[in-house]
Amino acid sequence: MGRIGPEERSGLGNPWSAAGLSLPLPRRSTSFRLHLVAMLLAALLPACLSIAIALRQEIDEYRSTFREQLEAAARTAAQAVDAELYGRINLAAALAAMATDGRALTLDERLRAVAERLGTGVFIYGPPPRLENLASSRQPPGVPLPPAPPNSGPADAVPRIFAEGTPQIGRGWFGPFAGRWLAGAYAPARIDGQVTAAIGVGLDLERLGRLLESQLPRRHDSALLVDHYGTILARSASAQPEVGERLPGWILAEPPQGQSGILFGNGPQGVAQIHGFARPIHAPGWLVLVSIPLAEYEYGWRGPTAPLILGTILALLAGAALAMMLARRCLRPVAALTERAAGIIAGLPPDLAPPPSAVREFALLANSLTAAHAALQREAAAARHERELLQSVIDGTPDMVKVVGLDGRTLVANAAAHAFFRLPPGALVGLRVYDLLPEALAARARRHDAAALRAGRAVTEEYNGRLFTDRCLMVTKVPWRDPAQGKVAGIITLIQDVTEQRRTEAELRRAEDEMQRLGRRATATVLASGLAHELNQPLTAATNYLRAAERLAAATPDLPRLPLLRDALRGAAEQTLRAGEIIRRLRDFMTRRNGGAVPEPLSAVVEEGVRLALGGLETAGLHLRVEVEEALAGALVDRVAVQQVLVNLVRNAIEAMRGLPQRELTVTATRRMAEGGWWIDLAVGDTGPGLPAPVRERLFEPFVSTKPDGMGVGLAICQRIAEACGGGIAVAAAAGSSGTVFTLSLPLVPSLAPPSAEA
Incomplete structure (x- = not known):
């Protein structure tokens, strides 16, 4: 075999294809080199996890410190602004004390001099709602002044001074006389303890902007001072919005809560920013924002952690290189073992010498491969034998x-x-x-x-x-489950040719029908003599009626006794019909086939069968009792089949009691619950000598009879008829006396069962 080239994707190539076998490598198979690298990385994993945890802790600590510093910068800037506001509030209070002269408010030269020396304006406003401008250090004395315009700083702060009597900081507003944005601190002026006016001292917004600039930790950071209406009053040099603009929504979507904290928002051109905010104590509605780009917060930790990350990456690369070297050293015996396995699969001799290896485990693997090959050959031979045996059984x-x-x-x-x-x-x-x-x-x-x-x-x-x-x-169709998958994978079909069986069954049914017909004919032959006697009675009575009618007609030509003549003729007709009915019953019994179960009044079926059975028999001294449950008035039965069985059982019972002093014949029809359904029990009992147990056990076998001249087929036919109707016939000794009880059991159709039977 050829050497496995290192260019093949798995590191060992596909020796199965080299051996001419269609056994491609799995799509997710990986080479031995990668496995060694994975093992080395797994060994380094705890150290890497420790480094990652330490790195994460350092990043979290860096970000926490960063947020604390940013919030501290905002608080420092807010304190500086608060100090400026506090000075202006005190100045306004002092000027309010200087401006009161008795009950009149004046703005004398000394007050004007103080205002000009401080570089700010001083204003005096009257009470609301007019907010009359009483005096201004920006205007000469005697010049009429307009009242404070709506939405201005005085209009915001002066009503609160008169309502609360405490100093206030007003909102920012654009002064039309000054031509720039203004803000001021206002204090109440009292005369006799009553607030009569408000003294306002303007704030230097440019000075506040320089003050914010001086408090920034880095020059490229930005700071804003915003009043409680969202108007920007001051900003650092690097801040984008101008003084007087409303705070843009891309900076803060809604006002923050709390005295100070950290917020995340946007900056110009949609650049994400992180904001530290704080509120001045003397202007709690104002807000100081110190903002920096979010990227500095997110990635500022890279500098201090870069050596740690670089060292970890270098360690992992060195481990991977070492693993590749070890894998290259170990691949040679693995490749040889793989070629040997491909040779075994291709059918090379199993005694091929295993490849030498300095690795003990690989040598053991080679020996195990040889042993496994021999075991596989044995199992393959056994599997072939089992398949051939199974196929031969199926084909047979x-x-x-x-x-x-x-x-x-x-x-x-x-x-x-x-x-x-x-x-x-x-x-x-x-x-x-x-x-x-x-x-x-x-x-x-x-x-x-x-x-x-x-x-x-x-x-x-x-x-x-x-x-x-x-x-x-x-x-027959049977679902087939694949044992490997455990679910239905197909259908097993078994096809049996039952043509001859069905033909034989049809012939048997015809033979049984013929046997039953012959049995009825034999029974009818036995009944013939009795029927002759039974027919003689109505015919004799009819003859007597007709002769009496003849004498009546001859004795009275004018027919004065016509009613008696009519009664005689009517009696003759009734007796003639009775004889015809007897002949009809015998003809039906002889010629009718078993036509299947139909709804029949069971009492009529039983009574007619009993009359047929009693024909020609000695009934003197016979006590007959027939009882049929009312619930069986419309039972579904085969009339001919039931009557044929009943005739045999009744005649057998009467013959068994022949010559006995006590002759009682009982025919009952009841229903019972058994086997999950309702059944009809038609019982025929006698008071004869009874039957021994050995005889009862064989009584329904063909050609078994207790009569000297009996053929032994009557009860066998009765049993076949009962089984054909889905029921059975049984014999038992009569309870409490000698005698025998035969019981014909037939299933009661559920749709015709009474309500109590359904319950």
């Missing part, structure tokens, strides 16, 4: 056996199945059986397959010759 079965997949294609078929479809051996495998059948038979086969799959068990149907051939087939 006269019935057709085939296994079809869910797609309808044949997987296994025996010789009988090939012969049935007139195909050579093996040709049926892979074909769709539905395509080989006529359309009607294929449709029924599909329905049969679907029924077996739904039921999950064997389903048997009979296919007669009208669908396919002149044969009658019993087809």
